[in-house]
Amino acid sequence: MSAPALKLCVQRDRLGLKGPRAAEWLAANGIRVPSTANTWTYSAEVLAAAAAPLVARLGTAEFFLEDVVAGSTLKRISLSLDEHPPGVYPVLREDWAFHLGGDRIHEVLAQVCNVNFAALSLDSRPLIMTLMIGVAALVVPQNGPDEQGGAAGRQYRIWCDPTFGPYLGESLGAVVIECGGSYTGVSG
Amino acid sequence: MMHRLEVHAGEWLDRSVAVRFSFEGREYQGYSGDTISSALAAVGMPYLARSFKYHRPRGILSFANHDSNTLFQVDGVPNVRGDVTLLREGMRVTALNTFGGLWQDKARVLDRFARLLPVGFYYKAFHSKRWFPHWERMFRALTGLGEVNLHAAREATPKRYGFCDVLVIGGGPSGLSAALAAAQSGAQVALVDESPRLGGSDAPPALVRAVQESGSITLYLATIAAGYYADHWVALASPSRMTKMRARAVVFATGVIEQPAVFRNNDLPGVMLASGAARLLARHSVAPGRRVVIIAANLEAYVTCLELHSRGVPVAAIVELRTTAESHSAVTSCAALGLPILQAHAPYEAIRGPDGAVAGLRVAPLNAAGRVDADSSRHIECDAILMSVGWAAAAQLFLQAGGSTQFSEGLQQFIPTELPQGIFAAGRMNGVYDGESRLADGRRAGSQAAAHAGLGVPSSAMVARSARCPSHRFAIIDHPKAKNFVDFDEDLQVKDLENAAQEGFDSSELLKRYSTVGMGPSQGKHSNMNALRVLARFRGVGVDQLGLTTARPMYHPVPMKLLAGRSFYPERRTPIDAQHAALGAVWMPAGNWRRPEFYAVSGESRAQSIDAEVRAVREGVGIIDVGTLGKIEVYGPGAAELLDRVYTGRFSDLKVGMTRYGLMLDESGVIIDDGVIARLAEQMFYFTTTTGGSATVFRELQRLNALWGLDCALVNVTGHRAAFNFAGPFSREVLQELTDIDLRDEAFPYLAVRSGQVAGAAARLMRVGFVGELGYEIHVAAGRGSDVWQALFAAGAPRALRPFGVEAQRVLRLEKGHLIVGQDTDGLTDPNEANALWAVAMKKPFFVGQRSLRILQARGPRQKLVGIELAAATPLPKECHLVIDQGAIAGRVTSVTYSRALNKSIGLAMLSPELAQVGRDIQIRVDNGAMLAARVVAAPFYDPKGLRQKAGLGA
Structure with a gap:
């Protein structure tokens, strides 16, 4: 048993891509992409899959990628975007990212979002785009542990617009703390 | 009088724990498990409340949290529902809606003047304009339930x-x-x-x-x-x-x-619903009285009688409205016990005792037609009357x-x-x-x-509805002296409803709104059915022809704190938020952002600080965080065409590396947004929107793009990019120290856009002139915003760089006569009226709003946005003060400020076309009714040729 914990994850590279040839371009750069929208995968099959960038397919032609801490994959592929490949449009992603894990996380989420996370099946690696206490958020449920450490069990990675980051962190953190957990992040 | 009985096996009380509380300033004691109502009943309180309109004494009615008789003020909290609120040690309980306390309520005199307060009296009272203020004051003083504590601590509820x-x-x-x-x-x-x-x-x-x-x-x-x-x-x-x-x-x-019977004085304390009495008895061992009469019209009445009898509560009579009760063991048991059953009798009038509560019931036989034979009525002594006549x-x-x-x-x-x-x-x-x-x-x-829900096999069982009728067809007894209440919340009698119907409010919806039946805290739970029956009788139709009203959510009152929850407010903060706070920012809301209104400096007043910020921009260099502006990118072969269609200007011919002002209209030709569009590459544009418009503009463009099927993609990077306007005569000099971009006019002219590095961060620079000075909008990734801001601050220190807030920016832009969409325009303003036709390319084949704009242009403007200036020493009007011409409204002030640079008060006003002539004197009416003189002048007020922003003059 572990208390719910919310952590702000700052040190990661992120990249968005849009455009009719974005999927093709990612594949050409060695990035495995999810075959259907609203799902995610790791960019490569490796022994420790969680050590590879996460690739989320937000729509038919829209992707969000997040590298691991100190990862180099996104830096590498971003360089070739400077050549303006046709049909591939880079999207600046300066999201605030959170990691929510521990027990009672579904009690936390039930207070901030109308998605029934507890009922989600993770087999298809679902990606949830939802409103969380009034803020548009991207949520990836995972079964831990991932590189964040912590105990095995359901965990959530949450991204939001950076200008809503302080609000979401403080508000979600307050609920986590009220549920007996902790928030590691910044305030103000 | 109600009283506590001996311990009962099923009761909900813990009699080992006494709970002390006060009611109307006197100390009492109940038990753990008591509610406020049950504890007050148990100590024999004759009544608990005063009614809403006539201030008649009231007692427990439903004991079900359904009626307004048991609402209390508890420890400063209004409208606490006594039927379900558990007693707490030390609780301070008072009655609501009294003037001088429950027992000596001065407003009880209103009961004697009931005939002066007929149904709909407030509508009639407010009919007179002359007396309106008088009635308003009086009604405000007399009405309302609990007293709201405006200083109560906020209770956040998840x-x-x-x-x-x-x-x-x-x-x-x-x-x-x-x-x-x-x-x-x-x-x-x-x-x-x-x-x-x-x-x-x-x-x-x-x-x-x-x-x-x-x-x-x-x-x-x-x-x-x-x-x-x-x-x-x-x-x-x-x-x-x-x-x-x-x-x-x-x-x-x-x-x-359960529904009440309607008879004279059916609201006296001691008259209650039988189901409520049964709950009090079973859960809290409180007897409804020492001698009880039950008005019966269903089986449940007899079951309640047996329960009372089993607990030793004497039943004086069962007043059976029907000619015969159904054949059931409960009925025969009551008869066998010798409980007097008065068949075909009705309650005619409850008798008030000296303590204000019920002291007896006058009953009368019903004739074959179901009418009361009042002449044959007789008195039954009792201190409680239970009503068991039907259900809704x-x-x-x-x-x-x-x-x-x-x-x-x-x-x-x-x-x-x-x-x-x-x-x-x-x-x-x-x-x-x-x-x-x-x-x-x-x-x-x-x-x-x-x-x-996709689980199991559905039952195919058929369950028949009841053969017996549990509700009386018309348990409503007329009385020449009335006070036979249908709605206890609103003190509505039978005659009130009949009078309302007589006045033409004869549908269930109209009757409700005119008489207010069902609009009190009970929301009609005890009154709607009887009101329908009264209306049906009046109209000579069946209830089935009237229909029910549908209550809106919440159909049962809930505390406001539950609706407010935690009061989450999604507030946006730019990446520079912490720096603003450190610099003494005084915050103001701008949409859902918080922005510095100005930066407080020790020893300066607000006006002095704003003035100093303006001066810094005019004479030195200033910086403002404009990260709140909407920031959108559009990529692809169809990007230029998309912009041509959604903005009034032409962007397909915009050169790479240049920007152009854009005006956006809705389908009716009204201005809805504006911004600056920059062409970064042949198939890549970057543009800004107003602070409040970013989400709606992006959503609308996404919709239009999907509709039109253009080969382009939109990206909203509003939150992902920080942006500053770095402006002032020395802005170029300072900025050049930090960037690899050549800032000289020949390399970076006015309205150009360039990409490069600023303080080590990839940046887009747009040379724009919103504040009327040489200036650069610097856009960087949000994560680098703080570093760049600090680098600019450090570099600007020798030139006394000063941050400026929204107020200073408003002064600066107003001196330039630049409009703000939504402030200087409204929901009807077209580009012609805003003097913005220069930004409209009517020759384009299409843009949103073009067709409407043609029609509007042919019709001519209804108003015109013009510059105004006020005479020296004239106090400033407020924005939105009206311009009056020949006694009629002829316009309004949209923006106004005092300009130190110009040493006069200036503004923008939306005027009728006749007044919108340069040199025309106008009159502005201010709050106290005084008129201020102003004159229409040409705008811009400051640097009309724009040389400072274009040529960088002033350094």
Whole structure:
């Protein structure tokens, strides 16, 4: 048993891509992409899959990628975007990212979002785009542990617009703390 | 007088724990498990409240949290519901709506003037304009319930979302069996009941245990399903939180609500619903009186009599409205016990005792036509009158859910007829009254609900509705002296409703609105059915021809704190927020952003600080965080065409590396947004929108792009980019130290855009002139914003760089005569009226709003935005003060400020075209009615040729 914990994850590279040839371009750069929208995968099959960038397919032609801490994959592929490949449009992603894990996380989420996370099946690696206490958020449920450490069990990675980051962190953190957990992040 | 009885096995009290409390300043004692109402009843309080209009004494009516008689002010909290609020040690309870306390309420005199307060009297009172203020003051003073403590601490209550396969509303026998049947089909069930304990009044204990022990049923007790929303989303209000329950199917086992008999003085303390008396007796061992009369019109009356008798409470008489009661063991038992049963009798008038409570009942026989023979009436001494004459389906939520009902003559009750998808009804609310049938109906509904949720096989059982009629057809007794109340909340008598109908308000909807029947805290739970019966009689039609009104959510009052929840407010902060705070920012809301209004400096007033910020920009260098501007990128071969279609200007011919002002219209030709569009590459544009417009503009462009099928993609990077306007005569000099971009005019002219590095961060620079000085908008990734801001600050220090806030920016832009969309324009302003036709390329084949704009241009402007200046020493009007011409409104001030640079007060005003002539004098009416003189002048006011921003003059 572990208390719910919310952590702000700052040190990661992120990249968005849009455009009719974005999927093709990612594949050409060695990035495995999810075959259907609203799902995610790791960019490569490796022994420790969680050590590879996460690739989320937000729509038919829209992707969000997040590298691991100190990862180099996104830096590498971003360089070739400077050549303006046709049909591939880079999207600046300066999201605030959170990691929510521990027990009672579904009690936390039930207070901030109308998605029934507890009922989600993770087999298809679902990606949830939802409103969380009034803020548009991207949520990836995972079964831990991932590189964040912590105990095995359901965990959530949450991204939001950076200008809503302080609000979401403080508000979600307050609920986590009220549920007996902790928030590691910044305030103000 | 009510009083406490000996210990009873099933009571909800812990008599080992005494609880002290005060009521109206006097100390009393109850037990743990008592509610406020039960404790007051147990100590024999003659009455607990004053009525809303006539200030008549009132006592417990329903003991079900349904009526307004037991609302109290408790420890400063208004409208606490005494029937269900548990007693706490030291609780300070007072009555509501009194002037001088419950016992000496000065307003009780109003009862004597009841005939001066007829139905709809306030509508009639307000008819006179002259007397309107008088009546308003008087009504405001007299009306209202509890007293709100404006200094009360905020109580944040968590809300939560809940999810279940089947939601069962009602924890009586049919609700319990529905929940169990659904659970046995494999459903996750949520069971809601307003009582803190399961079972209703008569559920089999084994069934209660089975539900409690089921691992698939989550109980929500002391919780009210108060509102129904689309897709089976139900608001569950518990004492501490609101739960938004999403169900796949809902079973309404909401039961029935007992209805009062209507007779003279039926509101006296001591007259109460029999079901309420039964609850008081069973749960709190409180006898309703020492000598009780029951008004009977159904079987339940006799069952209550037997319960009273078994607890030693004397029953003086059973006043049976019917000629004969049904054949049932409860009836024969009452007869066998020798309880006097007066067949075909009616209550004619309750008699008030010296303490204000009931002291007797005058009963009269009913003739063959069902009319009261008042001449043959007689008096029965009693101190409690219990009413057991009928029920109304608790169908409010069912109706909200889209269900429809039909009045059953046989049952004298509205029963469900059409059930929306996923909605099921069971039990007494469904017209099924008798024991085993209610259980069977619950099982049927639970099984069918689970099947609707995809679990199990639906029951095909058919459960017949009751053969007996549990409600009297017309338990309403006329009396020449009236005071026979239909609505206890609103003090409405039979004659009030008849008079309302007589005045033409003769439908159930009109009657409700005119008379206010059903609009009090009870929301018609005890009054709507009787009001319908009165109306039906008046119109000579059946109740079935009138229909029920549908209560809106929340149909049962809930505390505001539950609705407010935690009061989350999604506030946006730019990446520079911490720096602003450190610099002394005084915040102001701008949409959902917080922005520095100005930066407070020790020793300076607000005006001095703003003035200094303006001066820094005009004479040195200033920086403002404009990260709140909408920032959108559009890529692809169709990007230019998209912009050509959505903006009034032409962008397909915009050169790479240049920017152009853009104006956006809606389909009716009204200005809705503006911004600067930059062409970064042949197929790549970057543009800004207003702070408040970013989300809606992006959404609309996405919609239009999908509609038109253009080969381009939009990206909203509003939050992902920081942006600053770095402006002032020395801005170039300072900025050049930090960037690899050549800032000289020949390399970076006015209105150009360049990409490069600023303080080591990849940046886009736009040379724009919103504040009228040489200036650069610097856009960088949000994560680098703070570093760049600090680098600019450090570099600008030798030039006394100063941050400036929104107020200084408003002064600066107004000196330049630049409009702000939404402030200087309104929901009708077109580009012609805003003097912005220069930004419109009418020759383009198409842009949104073009067709309407042509029509508007042909018609001519209805108003014109012009510059104004005020004479020296004239006080500043406020924005939105009206311009008056020949006694009529001829325009309004949209922006106004004092300009130190110009040494005069200037502004913008939207005027009628006749006034909008340079040199024309106008009059502005201010708050106190005084008129200020102003003159229409040409704008811009400052640097009209724009040389400072274009050529960088001033350094």
